Structure formats: structure tokens, C-alpha cells
Amino acid sequence: MKAVVLEAKKLRVRNKPRPVPSAEEALIQVHLAGICNTDLELVRGYMDFEGILGHEFVGIVLESQDNKWAGKRVVGEINLVCGRCVLCLSGESRHCPHRSVLGISGKDGVFAPFVTLPVENLHILPDSIEDREAVFIEPLAAALRILEQVHVREKDRVLILGDGKLGLLIAQVLRTRTDKVFCIGRHPPNLKILRKRGIETLMRLPDKKSRYDLIVEATGQREGLETALNFVKPSGTVVLKSTYAGKACLNFSQVVVDEIRLVGSRCGPFPPAISLLEKKAVEVKEMIDGTFSLEEAEKAFAEAQKPGVLKILLIP
Ligand SMILES: [Zn+2]
Ligand SMILES: [Zn+2]
DSSP states (O other), X not given: OEEEEEETTEEEEEEOOOOOOOTTEEEEEXXXXXXXXXXXXXXXXXXXXXXXXXXXEEEEEEEOSSGGGTTOEEEEOXXXXXXXXXXXXXXXXXXXXTOEEETTBEEXXXXXXXXXXXXXXXXXXXXXXXXXXXXXXXXXXXXXXXXXXXXXXXXXXXXXXXXXXXXXXXXXXXXXXXXXXXXXXXXXXXXXXXXXXXXXXXXXXXXXXXXXXXXXXXXSSTTHHHXXXXXXXXXXEEEEOOOOSSOOOOOTHHHHHTTOEEEEOOOOOHHHHHHHHHTTOSOXXXXXXXXXXXXXXXXXXXXXTSTTOXXXXXXX
């Protein structure tokens, strides 16, 4: 099969053997996949990953030992965990130290016609969710992770830094808890998607006196954290969503003096993401800025890196 492979920091479309599922795994035919910022960072050297890229997908189960899965349209969680360690047994399996991560670490990803995943990672989709929406479930789950970590109150003022793919999903998710959600970005078409849904948007940093109970840093840039610290209320919370190759340098005294809570936030729960899409409570299709065939992967990645471009999809 043809697959999008990352080797020696170079992206290539090349032939790979079709994967063979283990006893716990299903063989899935990938219908549609999404390019995520993490994929762009992996190409820049984040995680030193080599193999087939891609972790956002929707597909159909072709084979599995358990018959209940065959023919089902599914999405899949990206952490492949041991199920036996202390973290797995205490409900923190996303942090399993023995995990591999689909298309990110130790496991070939979904930018290919076929992929294998443990059946315990799969979620069956209702017919009312289109493929073009379902590819957003993994990043939408990552946005929902914030609600598991931070108690967002109706009176809270929330600021999201960044109008990229994840920023737009986070703004919409937090808007389900408070109507005081603001998003700062640089791209008018992206911000318009939020304004249509009653979310206030800003093109430049607010007045220095504006402070927020919760700030979510989703700029993908190392400068984002410093900006977040400038606008968070004392004893407020800053959620960090950006991962990048490289390090941030910061004076942490303000975090101590103002007793700021810093919360790292990564993968989240799929069932509420599926249910938000089912209820049409979140707009995702407007975020699709292009669809490419797998052979055009290099072009698709170049497009995905352009400033302001939101979701680019690949059809294997
Ligand atoms: Zn992702
Ligand atoms: Zn484990």
C-alpha cells in the first residue's frame, strides 16, 4: 500500500506492507484523515518519530476477531496502552509509560489506506456524523480534556490564544460552559467562524487591565505562555495546549507570586466529542481548507503550514 512516511525528517509517499492486526487489533480501512499541527511538528523533529504519519481518521473495520466490529464505521483513540501498569489501572492510561501513540511514537499512523488499532481504542459512529466531521473527533476530544481538568464556571472570563484548528475547537467547547469566551487570533476568516457562534474575537492583545480567570494557550508558539501569564488573574489558570520542537524560556516568579495554576493538557475523551457533533453543538466543516489525495501529501503538508490555513484532509 502507498503511505505517507516520515524518514530522516523527510516526508515521502512510498510503498509499505499492509499491516497485519494482532489478536486484540482490528484492521481498518481509512476513509479520511486529517493533518494536525503535531504532524507538522513531527516533520520538524518533535519526538524523533519515523514511520507512517497521521492520527486523526475515520474508517471502516474490515477484520477483527470479535465479530461485533466488522463493517462498523469508527474513529480511534491514539494511545496504545499496556492496561496493567499503575497508571492504566488508576484510570490514567493516556499516561501509560509503556504506551505507543498512533502516528506519533512507536506505532504506524493513518496516512495510508489501512491501519491496525486495538479494538478497545475504537468508537462506533452514529450515521448522523459525516466523515468530514468525524475526522475532527480526536482534536475535539483534546479540547474537551480541558473540561476534565479545570472547573469552568458560568461567570468565568476565558481567553483563548490562537485561532488555529485547536483554538477554534477549544473556544467552541468552552462556550458551552460560559458566554464570556474571547479568542485572539490573526486570521479574520478563522475568527469569523467563532463570531457566527456568539464568541467574541480580538485581532490584537486586549488592554493590559483585562484579566481572565482562564487562559488557554493554543498558539503553537513558545511566546504564547508569556502572553498568557500577562493576562491571567491572580490565582487563575493557564492551560497549555501547544507542543513544539524546542524549548520556552520564562521567568516563573510571576507564577509563584500570583499563584497561577499551569495545566498541561493533551488527549481527551471521545464519547463527549462524538455527542457534541451529534448535537451539532460545534461547527467543524467550515474549518476544512482543502482535501488532497494521499499521493499529494507533500502538497497537502505545504498547504497545511501556510499561516491561517485550518484543516487539510487526506483521502488515502
Ligand atoms: Zn492531533
Ligand atoms: Zn500501562
